[in-house]
Amino acid sequence: MPARAAADAPHSSGVEQHAPGAGAAGSERIVRPRWRARLVRGFVAVVLVGHAVLLVRGYADPHKFFAFQPFNESSTWRADIVRVTADGRRVPIEEPWPGGYDWDELVRWGVLERPGTMRHAYSGLGTSLDFLDDALDWVADHTPEDDETLYLEATTEAYRNTRGPEVRVYRSELREEAR
Amino acid sequence: MSATTTEPVRDEPTLSDRIDDVFDRPASVRSLAVLRLALGPVVVVHLWPFLADTLAGTTYEDHFWVRWWGFVPEVPGAVQVALVWTGAVAAVGLSLGWRTRLVAPITFVCVAGNLFLSQHHFRHNRAFLLFLLAAVALADSGRVLSLDARRRRARTGTSPGDPGDDLGTVWPLWLLRILAASVYLASGFSKLIDPDWSGGLVLWDRAVRHQHLVRERVPEPIADAVVDLVTARWVHTITSPIAVAMELFIGIAIWFGRTRLAAIWVAIFFHLSIELSASVEVFSLAAIVALVIWATPSTRDRVAVVPDATWVRRLDWLARFDVREEPGAELRVIDRDGTVHTGGTARWVLWSRLPLVFPFVAVAHALRRVRP
Numbered sequence: 001m002p003a004r005a006a007a008d009a010p011h012s013s014g015v016e017q018h019a020p021g022a023g024a025a026g027s028e029r030i031v032r033p034r035w036r037a038r039l040v041r042g043f044v045a046v047v048l049v050g051h052a053v054l055l056v057r058g059y060a061d062p063h064k065f066f067a068f069q070p071f072n073e074s075s076t077w078r079a080d081i082v083r084v085t086a087d088g089r090r091v092p093i094e095e096p097w098p099g100g101y102d103w104d105e106l107v108r109w110g111v112l113e114r115p116g117t118m119r120h121a122y123s124g125l126g127t128s129l130d131f132l133d134d135a136l137d138w139v140a141d142h143t144p145e146d147d148e149t150l151y152l153e154a155t156t157e158a159y160r161n162t163r164g165p166e167v168r169v170y171r172s173e174l175r176e177e178a179r
Numbered sequence: 180m181s182a183t184t185t186e187p188v189r190d191e192p193t194l195s196d197r198i199d200d201v202f203d204r205p206a207s208v209r210s211l212a213v214l215r216l217a218l219g220p221v222v223v224v225h226l227w228p229f230l231a232d233t234l235a236g237t238t239y240e241d242h243f244w245v246r247w248w249g250f251v252p253e254v255p256g257a258v259q260v261a262l263v264w265t266g267a268v269a270a271v272g273l274s275l276g277w278r279t280r281l282v283a284p285i286t287f288v289c290v291a292g293n294l295f296l297s298q299h300h301f302r303h304n305r306a307f308l309l310f311l312l313a314a315v316a317l318a319d320s321g322r323v324l325s326l327d328a329r330r331r332r333a334r335t336g337t338s339p340g341d342p343g344d345d346l347g348t349v350w351p352l353w354l355l356r357i358l359a360a361s362v363y364l365a366s367g368f369s370k371l372i373d374p375d376w377s378g379g380l381v382l383w384d385r386a387v388r389h390q391h392l393v394r395e396r397v398p399e400p401i402a403d404a405v406v407d408l409v410t411a412r413w414v415h416t417i418t419s420p421i422a423v424a425m426e427l428f429i430g431i432a433i434w435f436g437r438t439r440l441a442a443i444w445v446a447i448f449f450h451l452s453i454e455l456s457a458s459v460e461v462f463s464l465a466a467i468v469a470l471v472i473w474a475t476p477s478t479r480d481r482v483a484v485v486p487d488a489t490w491v492r493r494l495d496w497l498a499r500f501d502v503r504e505e506p507g508a509e510l511r512v513i514d515r516d517g518t519v520h521t522g523g524t525a526r527w528v529l530w531s532r533l534p535l536v537f538p539f540v541a542v543a544h545a546l547r548r549v550r551p
Binding site for chain 1: 202203204205241242243244245298299301303304306307348350354357358361362365366369370373375376380381382384385388457459
């Protein structure tokens with residue numbers, strides 16, 4: 001097989017050529033500058049090590065990012081979320097909200113909408129509840145017209161693979177607007 | 180007195196030689212080219228919900244989102260608009276093989292960029308899609324089955340099928356093989372060590388809570404019986420370990436020539452069953468198409484002598500055969516080791532290496548072997 005000249009190979013870079021010899025008889029090999037050969041091998045090593053780390057880390061990560069553990073649970077959860085006002089009232093988010101805010105509109109993600117309804121725990125209980133916790137902070141931070149809510153509080157009821165309930169309470173950051 | 184030493188004769192390549200071969204010996208990138216063809220539509224389907232949002236005037240930052248790393252500043256929503264639209268256009272170019280060396284990395288960067296805008300964009304199937312896009316971008320996947328290849332042929336005066344037309348560096352292919360196999364193994368292993376999963380509790384509970392979907396999709400006369408079956412605890416005690424075993428089998432058996440075809444068929448069955456029972460976006464299509472990476476990266480190393488080559492040439496996307504048309508000749512396949520196959524064996528070798536018909540031929544072949 002003839003060696004492929006770099007100039008005839010529009011997809012090849014100028015420094016990468018095929019050369020006969022080097023390997024088994026009649027074969028050809030790609031000739032790269034030494035630094036580039038090391039770079040390629042180093043890149044592959046880094047990718048594989050990083051991938052392995054993420055696979056192992058998934059056992060401790062509630063989100064299991066890049067750990068490839070899909071359909072890992074059949075857990076369920078629901079939450080009662082209230083606005084706790086500066087004067088101590090606990091107002092369910094389903095009731096009118098200063099500024100006309102609506103929880104479902106704010107989060108606009110099926111996983112967290114209608115939190116009062118028992119639902120499947122998307123990607124596992126850890127993922128769902130961690131996102132709910134983040135959503136409390138996000139909503140508290142993105143409702144500037146609400147001048148009465150001091151913080152949001154969610155009381156969750158969860159069943160991990162049918163076992164439970166596990167009850168937890170999550171709170172958002174305190175809001176400056178109501179202080 | 181002098182001593183002479185003789186270089187030991189090495190018949191078998193060492194592990195180091197094999198690793199060097201992966202990086203330095205060119206081989207066929209045709210399987211990645213076939214994958215590239217399919218990834219364009221897959222990316223467009225994946226990006227469609229984001230495109231629709233931008234058309235409606237909303238971006239990720241208009242609703243709940245979570246940054247991946249605290250030190251990264253908030254990215255303006257306009258960047259997402261640019262990412263998803265550029266990615267969609269680049270994906271079309273990717274499929275066509277137009278300026279592949281440029282559009283393949285752009286497609287990867289846009290899809291990855293959109294995923295890393297917010298943690299809630301993450302899905303396992305999207306991570307798998309990133310692996311595929313990265314491999315296609317790193318390899319010279321535009322060498323064949325592309326507008327780039329057509330333009331090159333016009334300039335150099337070569338024709339399709341010339342020796343070496345699909346040769347390129349294949350370390351991205353091997354890297355993708357390792358990543359893809361590890362996905363099956365990681366998924367299978369995590370379920371194997373989880374008693375709730377391997378014991379059937381997880382699948383059973385899902386089936387019980389989604390039985391209304393079964394009732395909606397199954398015709399009335401048999402709906403009750405099907406619901407009774409899929410919600411029976413004992414069924415999942417049996418099927419869950421089988422599901423785990425299938426994933427582990429795919430991740431291991433796909434590495435060996437003797438078991439690879441079986442692993443690929445099991446993988447097709449596995450992904451189709453997931454598609455029917457769960458919402459996994461583009462994963463089923465991407466994962467089934469990605470099975471082409473397990474084709475041996477050499478082309479036209481078997482000879483097929485056929486009376487009419489029309490359909491074989493149309494279906495031989497991976498160029499597994501040097502197809503020779505001899506009107507009136509009996510079908511013959513000359514394998515890599517020189518073995519000449521005729522009759523039913525030749526038909527099996529031929530049709531089982533054509534991607535589109537393989538799933539059906541494999542079933543027919545298996546049934547014939549099972550029956551006396």
